[in-house]
Structure formats: C-alpha cells, structure tokens
Amino acid sequence: MEDYLELIFKLGEEKKVVRVRDIARGMQVKMPSVTSMLNVLVKKSLINHDKYEYVELTPKGIEIAKEISRTHEILFNFLKNVLQVDSETAEKDACKMEHSMSEVTLNRLIDFVKFVEVCPRLGFDWLEYFPRYMEGECSKDKCIEYMQNFLNKHSEKVNQKSK
Numbered sequence: 001m002e003d004y005l006e007l008i009f010k011l012g013e014e015k016k017v018v019r020v021r022d023i024a025r026g027m028q029v030k031m032p033s034v035t036s037m038l039n040v041l042v043k044k045s046l047i048n049h050d051k052y053e054y055v056e057l058t059p060k061g062i063e064i065a066k067e068i069s070r071t072h073e074i075l076f077n078f079l080k081n082v083l084q085v086d087s088e089t090a091e092k093d094a095c096k097m098e099h100s101m102s103e104v105t106l107n108r109l110i111d112f113v114k115f116v117e118v119c120p121r122l123g124f125d126w127l128e129y130f131p132r133y134m135e136g137e138c139s140k141d142k143c144i145e146y147m148q149n150f151l152n153k154h155s156e157k158v159n160q161k162s163k
Contacts, residue, residue, distance in 0.1 A: 001041065002099060003095070004027065005041070005047075005057070005068060006065055006068045007023060008047065008055055009065035009068075009069055011026065012057065045058055045060055046064065072094050075109075076090050076091060077113070
C-alpha cells in the first residue's frame with residue numbers, strides 16, 4: 001500500500017494526471033492488481049478515484065506519501081552516499097527498509113546523517129576514505145594521514161567562507 005502511495009505521489013509530481021496504466025507500469029503489475037489496490041486506498045480515504053478516471057491523493061494520502069518518500073530518500077542517500085552502495089542496489093534496499101524500519105531507528109538515522117553533515121570535525125568529506133578502508137587500507141598511520149588531509153580541506157573551506 002505504501003509503495004502505491006509513494007508512486008502515485010511521484011507520478012503526480014512528474015505528470016499533471018496519474019492514470020491506472022502509469023501506476024501499473026511503475027509497479028510492474030497488471031492493471032487489475034492496481035484497480036484492486038486503488039479500491040483499498042479509496043476505502044481508507046487516501047485517494048480519490050472513480051472507474052476510468054484519474055487517480056488523486058487526498059490530503060491525508062499526500063501527508064502519508066510525503067513521509068514515505070522522505071523516508072525512502074533518507075535511506076537511499078545513506079546507503080548510496082555514506083555506505084557507498086551502488087544506486088540500483090541502494091534503491092532496492094531503501095524500498096525494502098522503509099517498510100520495516102521503526103520510527104525510532106529512522107529518526108536516529110536522520111540525526112546521524114545531519115550530524116555527519118554539520119559536525120566541523122567530520123562532514124561528508126571523510127567518506128571518500130571509506131572505500132580504502134573496505135579494501136583493507138586501515139592502519140593507525142593511514143587514519144592520521146586521512147584526518148590531516150580532512151583538516152587541511154576543512155580549514156580551506158572555513159577560510160573561503162570567512163572572506
């Protein structure tokens with residue numbers, strides 16, 4: 001159900017109208033399967049849809065779809081940018097994770113990503129060394145070298161911002 005809401009939301013942003021066939025194509029299912037799910041979503045007051053008409057999210061449906069989309073985006077970005085998983089795998093795994101992750105864990109992950117972005121000692125720059133770590137290049141001396149490189153880059157950024 002969440003996948004349908006998320007897709008309808010995305011299709012609505014891309015196109016002026018959302019059709020059943022667009023949803024079927026996006027979900028990679030047959031149109032009768034879509035129609036069945038749309039009936040469920042109508043009963044839950046998450047969409048407006050009459051037979052042979054366009055599909056439209058209700059305000060409640062928009063709210064839920066936005067939250068699902070936000071969760072998906074955070075998980076995708078974490079997998080791709082932090083763990084450096086390829087885009088295709090990150091997309092598939094984010095989709096699986098978004099349905100099973102508790103709100104507590106998701107919020108902690110969001111806080112962690114924000115921390116990495118804003119902490120002056122870290123920032124996302126340090127992640128460029130993660131592939132080297134994965135290849136076994138992790139010694140105390142290498143870590144000190146990486147930290148020094150980061151500090152140099154960070155100092156340059158701070159100096160540029162203060163000008």
